[in-house]
Amino acid sequence: MNEAVQETVQSCPQCGDTIRSDARFTTWCTGCDWNVDPAAPAEAQGRVERVRRALARRHGERLVAELTTGGGGQAPPRRGAAGAVALALALVVHAVTALLTLGGLWLLVTGWGHPGRLLGAVALLALAWTLRPRFGSLPDDWPVLRRAAAPVLFAWVDEVAAVAGTRGVDAVVLDTDLNASVTTYGVRGRRVLTIGLPLWEMLGPQERVALLGHELGHFSNGDTRHGMVLGQAFRSLGTWHYYVARTPHPTPLEAVVNLLTLVPRLLVAGMILLLDRLTLRATQRAEYLADSTAARAGSTDAAIRLMDSLLVVPSAEGMLRREANSRQVKGRGSDPEGLWGRLAAHVGSVPGREYERLRRAAVRRGHSVDSTHPPTHLRRDVLRAGAPREAAVPVDAERHRAVADELAAARAELARRLLRDGLGE
Template identity: 70%
Template sequence: MDPAAPDEEPGFLERRRRGAAQRYGSRLHAELMARGERATAVRRRGASAVAVALALVVHAVTVVVAACGIWLLATGWGHAWRLVGALFLLGAAWTLRPRLGRLPDDAPVLRRAAAPALFALVDEVAAVIGTRGVDAVVLDVELNASVTTYGLRGRRLLTLGVPLWEILGPQERVALLGHELGHFGNGDIRHGHLVGQALRSLTTWYYFLARTQNPTPMEALVNLVTLGPRLLIAGVLHLLHQVTLRATQRAEYLADAKAADAASAPAAVRLMDALLVTESAEGALRREANSRQVKGRGADADGLWERLAVHVRSVPEGEYERLRRVGARRGHSVDSTHPPTHLRRDVLTGHPPGDAAVRVDPVREAAVAAELGPGRARLARELLRDGRRG
């Protein structure tokens, strides 16, 4: 059933995160199946307050580092060690600074004027789930989708992985949009700017202070000197993950519920099944890219996405069942932030039945496909030319 080699042994922090994810995930799944939403919400508010407090402390440390660097720079003329210290502290503060995000320079970006049918679909889904649409859509070659914000005004950005989009049916695409847009309003504090940037800063500190493996005598001394700060940062990072973990997993379930509201529960369940075969789809794309790289022929960019969709449709039902059992067996061993797909699917099967609030007819599907056409063709050519998945 599960012949694949186990994942590479994770580090200490990741082992702790996965263990906590297993415990919280099982409890949260049981509560959601029992519809124990009130108690969950109370605990989530308390955890959010702790997470915000920790994030403010982390950002305050960054401000203090910057202030110390400025002070050393202002008072250090004629003292080389002060100038060196100032440059080091200012460099560290610059590395740890909050990032506002921006649009990518190397990917197709769609705006409302160029893709009215796509943005109308996004807006309709957003209205159903109680939020607003996005300001830009980016296309990439990942088997994934995500939402974030960019710029000073916090504009909304939806990133659509063309491979994932192409292996889904019309209603599963609506479910995908519903899930991603649901993250804007479901209390996922870890993806908020304040806490998210604090996690990034702590991870950066931990990377800088990471223990050197097989050290020389001098490196062993550095490992000893940095042991205290490294343990402190690891503790704070683990604590921040702990207090946001439940809210993050719960946010995934709530986003799934939004997907079911917009596209119907059966469509959301089919989306979960499609996520099970992304590894197989990755392999198909890798073979396409390698064929072009090795042979210089045999991979036609014009039909790449169609061939990928045919490959996924050829996966038998028995393979889906095997993958569901593998997910149940592995639990949270792969990802400590998302609940296992089989648990998400289980909750969706208990979602109240009902018709889809947003339907995509053939005319609308064709209009959206035409707007995505130039971007999907460009990404197919780039993937086969550069062999990104090789």
Template identity: 60%
Template sequence: MSTSAGAVGAVGETTQPCPQCGAEIRADGRFTVWCAGCDWNVDPGQPVAEHGKLERRRRRLTRRHGERLLGEVAAGETLRPRRDAAGIAAHLLALAVHGVTVALAVGAVWFLVTGWGGAGVVLGVFLAVLAWTLRPRFSELPDDRPLLGRADAPALFGLIDEVAAVVGTRGVDTVAVSAELNASVTTYGIRGRRLLTLGLPLWEILTPQERIAVLGHELGHYSNGDTRHGLIIGNALRSLSIWRYFVAPTPDPTLVEAFVNLVYLVPRSLLQGLLALLDRLTLRATQRAEYLADSMAARAGSTEAAASVMNRFLVLDSAETMLRREANAQQVGRGRRGTADREPWQGLWERLRAHMASIPETEYERQRRVAALRGHSVDATHPPTHLRRTCLLTGPPLSAAVTPDAGTESRISTELAAASRTVAQRIVKHGLAH
């Protein structure tokens, strides 16, 4: 945050001349002071450090793929799910990875049965443990957050079903409520039941129409067939990561450990190459899936609401800072109850909404420019946010297919009340990490 002095206007507002071009700057003193005319101080911070070659390569590819897909949309092409040669190759590679796991399991059984005078039993047990560690996993329901079924929240599930019908899929089986500034979908159990995770901090700062757009985006992943997070490819990526962990070099090695590091050099390079290859084969399809999910968000909630959600994601750091401040205040004793009948967590969501509503448009604009400079994205596999927003605004604007009325919003709020209270208590007591 800049602390440059200037003439003070309204509370928190300052005015000063730009030291680079001389234009008058009107800024909210809580945020970075910058010049919209010449971009002075638009990005005073340091870029977030990227850990590992794979992440750096992934971010470069996501930006390149994102620009190409944006070019397709700008040329008038309609994005559709596509099974291409890269997707087929990714599935074949993933099946080969799982084939190794199966071979280990078969080998374990063979050695355990034959025995080989006792040595085979030891080897069989080792292979069995290795195969068990590498086995494909089915996700389970989380046990650390409130869970809602259809009977618990009929209005919420009714809204989800309505949005799902618009994006061409079915609804979900369970909703998990978390303390994350995010939303996501996945499957759980051997039957592939569907789970929607709603981060209450994100849900609370969105307008009703923005919430529809978020639901449209997340449910759109089911209809678009995002294979990267599917059972076959997702578990293959996980298995390769475990293999890489097994052969990772020992830091500050002894003489023996240095020899082991040298022996593992070839398999480690091979595993790194396989991970990079599978990542590259699936990344373009993942980018396409995100753009398709964005189009579903616009179809369900309107183009305006979907683009507004992109803006929200650019300033989520401010929301996170505010929530951490609330938690820190409680931990040092400044956030204890102010009255006999009021706990520190009460009114948290109202305070969060008020904070987000107070962010000036100049800060949104600054963050949009920073996003274009840095290639901001939700994570290393998502397309750059500014490209996603541009893609949404390139085509003809769509009106909302789903518009909840005030009664529906009120019923959903009532259904989420208990979970909302639980999440607010956790944030204030333990912070966002819990």
């Protein structure tokens, strides 16, 4: 049963129009947009992040115009000159890590009897270790499904992967995030799909197909930042940026350190911004291409409904936190058995005016939240601008029930864990 509507009526303090709203959600005026975005994000901290978001905004506006007028989102672009330069810069970043490793080993081999050299060897090798490539591994604290345990789910994933023009995954991880992602693990680059069960439970069958299509689309659409070379280079540069970051309100000694690290700080910041400039367009295009795959697999309507569901993720998070807090404070109520049904009921009770408010707020925010993902409202607009697509992977009731059966144990476990531990930050 859906949550009860709590209707309120008041006058807009800005334009005087009558506002009829649901007390569970933000009160705002459709006429003048009063209070349309009371939780506007704070300004990006740091010069590098502010520049990154400004670049994202400029690239994003141009890309949307191209995709909505010229059909440019249908095929992954070739690497091109920008991609080649970005790859070369990434190799330079990795070469620095390799040189630190070789230098540390040389000092270690030649430094016996020389404490200064041994100390230098330890310092270089420790630094190189923090900058090393990470190949990843499967988590040991979340349910992990293999083909033998979930054949219907994996067949479903394989079918969506075929639409995306790629292969399926080797493992599926289930956690309590309201998100989903794909990545690789191990030296052999095995594929893993991570599904946040709360997000999965918010969606209908075809929206789930669209979600799978979007994530698997990242494997086939030239998303360079998810690649090993560039992805690891960004991670290494982030580590460097942390090491040489300026200390605010420094003591005299910290002021000296700030001065000594000025040049490397500028070099690192410049490298990050340059790689951003070279890859932002391809990265944002990759998101739109993944959305196109979502539409092909699940239908355009399902992909748009998925976009709308992403808008109400904060509301779903709030509901789950209230459930967990009630369980922890009272020690009763909020039974795990019905958690996912209550979540679906909450999402189903979100009124249309709340979706409209969130879309208007997203327009105001633009790229202020994330410098790599296009804003949800723009992704939605691009989907609506394209030719409507029917589902290439329709889901019948029998398959839907079979997948639910395969996930039953994980659903019960994660419901208990979420109510016990709450949502992570």
